[in-house]
Amino acid sequence: MLPDFSTERLFLRPRTIADLDACLAMDRDREVTRFIAGPWADPKAHEAFVRARMLRDWGAGLGYWSIAARSAPDRFLGWILLLPLDDEGPDVEIGWRLVRAAWGLGHASEAARPVVAHAFDTLRLSRIVAGIDPGNAGSIRVAEKIGMRRDAAAPAGTGYTAFVMTRDDFRGIGA
Numbered sequence: 001m002l003p004d005f006s007t008e009r010l011f012l013r014p015r016t017i018a019d020l021d022a023c024l025a026m027d028r029d030r031e032v033t034r035f036i037a038g039p040w041a042d043p044k045a046h047e048a049f050v051r052a053r054m055l056r057d058w059g060a061g062l063g064y065w066s067i068a069a070r071s072a073p074d075r076f077l078g079w080i081l082l083l084p085l086d087d088e089g090p091d092v093e094i095g096w097r098l099v100r101a102a103w104g105l106g107h108a109s110e111a112a113r114p115v116v117a118h119a120f121d122t123l124r125l126s127r128i129v130a131g132i133d134p135g136n137a138g139s140i141r142v143a144e145k146i147g148m149r150r151d152a153a154a155p156a157g158t159g160y161t162a163f164v165m166t167r168d169d170f171r172g173i174g175a
């Protein structure tokens, strides 16, 4: 079971199957999935994909958190994930996806911070990573704002820009 988190403006709780319709609606916005490969254009495959990811056990302390504003706790704003990289690990990846109406308010970085703290303080991970499309300037900025840096040692040729945060980086930002 994943812990709940709260921030100044947001609640994060484990994503459940009750969030399925909201997640599917979010993904159907082409701007939201513009930089992300997935079966978004095929409704059946899309639903099967998201449902399977909701029901899967990702390992202790890993999974997806749904985000809501404290001022509107029943309205789904998106999610933060902390998952085995490429579904396999051993690295652990952090990611974020918000409905377009929630963009530009600092929500993604605010929601990601307690998940980063969970990764290092509770799970005791040595590092977390993210792979971001080089054109996805907003997501790159989120990674930078929460203290990640470009990982020059990551394999090239994936089509994604690799970001990393180590335990020392995390301590360094005084989180």
Ligand SMILES: CC(C)(COP(=O)(O)OP(=O)(O)OC[C@H]1O[C@@H](n2cnc3c(N)ncnc32)[C@H](O)[C@@H]1OP(=O)(O)O)[C@@H](O)C(=O)NCCC(=O)NCCS
Residues within 6 Å of the ligand: 031, 032, 033, 035, 036, 078, 095, 096, 097, 098, 099, 102, 103, 104, 105, 106, 107, 108, 109, 110, 131, 132, 133, 136, 137, 138, 139, 141, 142
């Ligand atoms: C990426 C995403 C999560 C950002 O959410 P958000 O709540 O708007 O993020 P934040 O407000 O915390 O931070 C975004 C930062 O990027 C900046 N930004 C946003 N779009 C930008 C752009 N096109 N060019 C440059 N900077 C941009 C914002 O100004 C902000 O930086 P600032 O606080 O220094 O001003 C959201 O746009 C999203 O869900 N996108 C679709 C899904 C996606 O691409 N997920 C990531 C896959 S790797």
